[in-house]
Amino acid sequence: MIHRPHPWAFCVATVSLALPLMAQELPSPSRQGPVPVGAYLDYGRGISGVRVITRSDLSMAMADPSETWGRQLQQGADPAKVEVAILLDLAMAQLEIEAGRARGFDPGLVESLVENHFERQVERYGGPTEFTKTLQALRTTPSLFRAGITSDLYRYAWRDSSLGKQPGPTGRISVDRYIRPGYLFSTYEAFAESGDPTRLAVLGGSAEMLVLRRIILPIEQHFPGLPEKAGLEKAKLLAQQLRIQVIEGEATFEAQASAWDANLGKDKPLQRTLRGVLGMSREFHQTDLLFEFARDAKTGDVSLPLPFQDPGGKWAVVLYALTKRLPATPPKPFADLAIQAALREHLLDELDNRRLTRARLHLVQESHLHPADLGPYLAQSQIQGR
Numbered sequence: 001m002i003h004r005p006h007p008w009a010f011c012v013a014t015v016s017l018a019l020p021l022m023a024q025e026l027p028s029p030s031r032q033g034p035v036p037v038g039a040y041l042d043y044g045r046g047i048s049g050v051r052v053i054t055r056s057d058l059s060m061a062m063a064d065p066s067e068t069w070g071r072q073l074q075q076g077a078d079p080a081k082v083e084v085a086i087l088l089d090l091a092m093a094q095l096e097i098e099a100g101r102a103r104g105f106d107p108g109l110v111e112s113l114v115e116n117h118f119e120r121q122v123e124r125y126g127g128p129t130e131f132t133k134t135l136q137a138l139r140t141t142p143s144l145f146r147a148g149i150t151s152d153l154y155r156y157a158w159r160d161s162s163l164g165k166q167p168g169p170t171g172r173i174s175v176d177r178y179i180r181p182g183y184l185f186s187t188y189e190a191f192a193e194s195g196d197p198t199r200l201a202v203l204g205g206s207a208e209m210l211v212l213r214r215i216i217l218p219i220e221q222h223f224p225g226l227p228e229k230a231g232l233e234k235a236k237l238l239a240q241q242l243r244i245q246v247i248e249g250e251a252t253f254e255a256q257a258s259a260w261d262a263n264l265g266k267d268k269p270l271q272r273t274l275r276g277v278l279g280m281s282r283e284f285h286q287t288d289l290l291f292e293f294a295r296d297a298k299t300g301d302v303s304l305p306l307p308f309q310d311p312g313g314k315w316a317v318v319l320y321a322l323t324k325r326l327p328a329t330p331p332k333p334f335a336d337l338a339i340q341a342a343l344r345e346h347l348l349d350e351l352d353n354r355r356l357t358r359a360r361l362h363l364v365q366e367s368h369l370h371p372a373d374l375g376p377y378l379a380q381s382q383i384q385g386r
Contacts, residue, residue, distance in 0.1 A: 045083075047370035048091035049098040061086045064139065088381050091374060093155065095363040100154030103161060114149050118142070162359040163352050175355065179344045185334060188343055192331045197273050202346045203331030203339055210277060210294050211324040212270040213253055215242065216262040216308075218316040228315060232307060235317040239305035243319055246302050253302060253321040262316070269323060284308055290320060297322040357382050 046053040062082060064070045069082050125131040135145055160166040164175025191199040197207040217239055219231035226234065242260060245251045257265030272280065274295060281290035285306045293303040303320040310316070332339045360382045369375045 046087050046091060046374055047368065048094040048374075049367050049369075051094050051098075053087060053090050053094070057090055058083055058086050060139070061090075084377070087374070088378055091369065091378055092360060092364075092382070093151075095360070095367050096155040096158050097151045098154075098367070099363055100156075100158035103154075103158060105154065105157055110150060110153055113153060114146055117149055118146055121145075159356065159359075163355055177348060177351075179347050184340060184343060184347070187347060188331075188334045188339075191343070195273075195275070200328075200331055202342055204336070204342075205331035206326075206329045207273045208328040209271050209273060209326040210322060211326065212272065212277075212294070213257065213321045213323050214267070214270065215239070215253070215257045215260060215265075215319040216316050217260060217318070218262050218314065220314055221262060222260075232315050232317070235315075236305045236307070239317045239319050243302045243305070246321070253319075253323075271326075285318075293320065294322065299324060 045055055045058055061067055061069050062073060062079070069086055072082055073079060122128055122131045125134050132142065135141060140148070157166065162175070164173050164177045167173055188203065191203055192205070194200070195207055197209075200207055217235045219226070219228070219235050222238065223231040223234045238260075242251075242256045246253050246256060254265060261267075270280075272294075274291070277294040278288070278291040281288055281294075284290075285308055287306070290303060290306060293301070297303075299322055301322050305317045305319060308316050308318050334340065361379055364375055364379050364382070369378065
């Protein structure tokens with residue numbers, strides 16, 4: 001059975017840094033004999049490397065409301081899509097575990113680290129009885145806890161050695177993590193000129209932000225029984241009347257929202273950059289009209305009525321009001337050592353993500369996976385950054 005990471009997995013990342021390497025690397029999963037696929041089809045949902053992913057593995061993840069998948073199902077997610085997502089995650093986790101074992105870490109030392117960690121947790125929770133109760137609440141057992149921590153040690157050791165955070169198979173750091181000064185400065189200049197809010201935030205600056213309020217008028221709610229086209233026209237007329245009343249000072253936008261909005265005006269204001277408004281305009285309204293309004297509007301202006309169709313095919317008309325413009329702030333100077341440290345950390349994170357994606361794709365290409373389409377799906381999910 002494949003074990004999911006435990007709540008104590010964050011401790012494993014620290015413990016794994018102490019793992020030395022044996023002189024000889026163990027054979028990789030791809031060099032081992034073929035797995036008899038037919039023997040597992042009665043109860044297996046997939047094979048990753050040398051391990052079977054069973055129906056119970058998927059069921060446990062789907063049934064636990066404290067896990068991401070369980071919460072998604074409670075919120076109405078498609079069970080079939082959730083099951084595929086869990087299968088991909090479990091398959092990738094198993095490949096990383098096997099890759100860690102193949103790196104040649106000393107099994108005896110791993111066992112010792114797991115036992116020491118287990119004893120610390122028993123002490124932390126007030127003794128064996130209380131710790132067992134804690135594990136039962138998490139739907140696991142002491143033996144499964146040990147197995148999970150062992151797997152996580154191998155998994156995080158593989159990741160760290162692949163990223164240059166600890167030695168690789170040769171016993172030396174083989175990945176360059178040094179960010180050169182020239183690259184750091186050129187990246188600073190590019191980030192400062194980008195206008196991208198995420199990049200500017202790394203440099204201690206910010207882009208101009210627009211604060212928008214909206215009124216959503218669903219056709220089904222306000223004009224039930226009318227044909228779609230007639231209902232849409234009626235909703236546009238209603239929205240235009242509300243807009244005129246706000247412009248002429250007969251009512252405030254907030255009052256109109258409280259009276260007519262589908263959510264009674266309780267939605268939080270939308271805070272977006274102008275670039276973000278452009279994306280929202282094209283995605284939700286299939287037009288640039290919202291972007292053009294936000295670009296030119298003054299505080300208090302109200303947009304023209306904009307039709308919107310939700311994923312379920314239901315139509316609504318939306319009004320937007322610009323309530324505030326938050327001015328941009330310039331980035332801090334490159335001479336600020338804190339900014340250099342933040343930029344260096346940001347670049348290392350991006351570099352680590354690319355390296356981890358490449359390393360995972362290599363595992364997918366070199367390992368045994370079943371069913372046949374599991375490999376391509378897994379590779380695609382890694383490229384997309386799941």
